[in-house]
Amino acid sequence: GAGVSQSPSNKVTEKGKDVELRCDPISGHTALYWYRQSLGQGLEFLIYFQGNSAPDKSGLPSDRFSAERTGGSVSTLTIQRTQQEDSAVYLCASSLSVSGGHSTDTQYFGPGTRLTVL
């Protein structure tokens, strides 16, 4: 597709349930990022994948959060035992690569998944 797509667009879940959020990056982009946007914390980095390198998980808020990127393309962010404070919009972005040059490093964002934990 032309841009980054995310699914579902909205997810309502009960506290304690697990959820999976999906991101399809722009075709050919090797770098993929997850961010979270919440009222209290603003926009926060969560995790970053670049090619076959080990992901940078430094932004994940707890061990209930994990992410995978299969085949270097689609990524899934999983939140286990959801809590009300996990309610937020989860944004995915991709870039062509990470090389230190703007033309390849610019991140393009998807529309986000709005997660509501009741």
Added chain:
Amino acid sequence: GEDVEQSLFLSVREGDSSVINCTYTDSSSTYLYWYKQEPGAGLQLLTYIFSNMDMKQDQRLTVLLNKKDKHLSLRIADTQTGDSAIYFCAETPSWGGGNKLTFGTGTQLKVEL
């Protein structure tokens, strides 16, 4: 750690210029970005500036960077109602830790008729 600050609100009249300001603390920032977020939508890249530049103009948008003061601004000329949105500045470091963005708090721009 990095910290990026913005004023929360700005209100302007249609046709006037808007100036949105941003301050950051990481002196090793390489690229600084401006993103726009309309209600219910994702982040749209507006423009960027490399840290060795002072100014960049792109149609109605002018970005000014004062690296000494770590101050970034976005000027929108002839502001229109369609410019009403939240504007985020963001920076990336140069220390090779990937290009994870650190965002400002966002400035909500309201354009009045």
